[in-house]
Amino acid sequence: MIQIDEARIRDHLGEMVRGTVEEALNAMLDAEADRLCGAGRYERREGRKDTRAGSYERSLDTRAGPVKLKMPKLRRQTFETAIIECYQRRESSVEEALIEMYLAGVSVRRVEDITEALWGTRVSPGTVSNLNKKIYAKIDEWRHRRIECDHPYVFPDGIVMKRSWAGEVRNVSLLVAIGVTTDGYREILGIMEGPKEDKSGWSMFLRHLADRGLSGVQLIVSDACRGLVESAAEVLPEAQWQRCVVHFYRNVFSLVPSGKVREAAKMLKAIHAQEDRKAAAEKMQAVIAELRAQKLAKAAELLDEHGYETLTYYGFPDSHWIKLRTNNPLERIMREIRRRARVVGAFPEVASDQFEPVSTRAGSLSLMTRRGRATRRERRRG
Structure with a gap:
């Protein structure tokens, strides 16, 4: 039987992709150097502006893995390329991925492990911190944006x-x-x-x-x-x-014995299930009387003093009531x-x-x- 080693195939394909990326980037750098010199390597012409002075190696982390670049050096001018920024050590997409991982709540240690698994290279905590500085200005701009x-x-x-x-x-x-x-x-x-x-x-x-x-x-x-x-x-x-109904329920439950919390919850929910504010106020008075009858004086007193604060939403369109009774729309963001x-x-x-x-x-x-x-x-x- 023929056995296929998929791991070796993936490694071989990954090496081929890295080699292709490395070859393409070096070719682009050579073309950029030829443009700055005004002539190709070893080419003699009158319009030549500069000559080559060798090259130096520089590593770059890409999505295909780490590659080695041969950065050309010129005799008369500093070689500046639009392909790779000065001192850049990672492809922009890799940097964006690191920032996205950190903002998504991935720990720095996990970021190191993920980068090693994906690109074959580890990043230091200081690198992640320095990359995050790039977004601080945008965050501050967003915080002070105009509310239109x-x-x-x-x-x-x-x-x-x-x-x-x-x-x-x-x-x-x-x-x-x-x-x-x-x-x-x-x-x-x-x-x-x-x-x-x-x-x-x-x-x-x-x-x-x-x-x-x-x-x-x-x-x-x-x-x-x-x-x-x-x-x-x-x-x-x-x-x-509008006082959040859920928070108010919890305040009432703190004054009710654990054995009567379920019954108290049903009575409170009945208040906010009425068709208008007048009916809700009448139901609240009935619940207050019931709580006092069950010798829950503190809970009845809290409902009598502050229960009306949970009925403000009745003054707005009834289709909005279910969203206005609590601050649950914000709780999802707080959990995140x-x-x-x-x-x-x-x-x-x-x-x-x-x-x-x-x-x-x-x-x-x-x-x-x-x-x-x-x-x-x-x-x-x-």
Whole structure:
């Protein structure tokens, strides 16, 4: 029987592809050198501008694998080619793939393993970090872009992340907001880092959105974060506030014995299943009376004081109710942020050697220099 070694065939084909890519690139470099010289190699003509001075080897990682390039050297001018950028060590598609992998939540160690499996070469963590710097400018440009159209519905929320700062790991809040346009499309309005979810942080974030052109906001859907609610009333006074029903249910369940949570959930869901606000308010009063009859006074008191905050959505088109009762449209994005940030653990400080705050315009954590950090280390040692 004839046995076919598929692994050897793949290796042979891969070597053929690498050889072809290497030969083609070197031919293109030679043609570029001939154009700069004004004549071919060893060709004598009057219009010749320069002559060859040998070549030097340079490695380049491509999708076909690592290749060796012979970079021509000229006597009178510096050889500059449009084929490969100066100091470039990887094909642009390879660099884009590395950036995409990191942004997708792949750890640096996994990036090293993947690149070795795909292209036969490993990249260092520093290489991945340097490549990511190329997109920082685009990210900052996106964060400060102009918000063009009206967004009647806005869903803000925050998530706690870990940040390394001056040798310590601290909690910082990542403030996120999405909006729904008049055409019904969701759009991420902005993301900003702040020390915590307090009034000052939310005020700065909402003002940042308003300065960029956020307008036409009719309803803000969020949890009962006091700083967010107060800031929204000041920055966007014309917008109404809808308390997230799911978060409110959890607040009520915390005041109910575990054996009665299922029954309490049915009663609460019945409130928000009514056909209009008046019927929902009447049903709420009936549920409050039932909770008090079951000696659940604290749960009844919470529903009596803040239950009306979950009925704001009734003032909008009924086809939108199911999407406006909670901030679930934003929860999917928050889960994705957690998933992609989990492999990092604690994000490193951005400006370790400068008098710049780590956080963005939402407020600075502190202003520390290299000398200040050294002083802190000395104190700990003492």
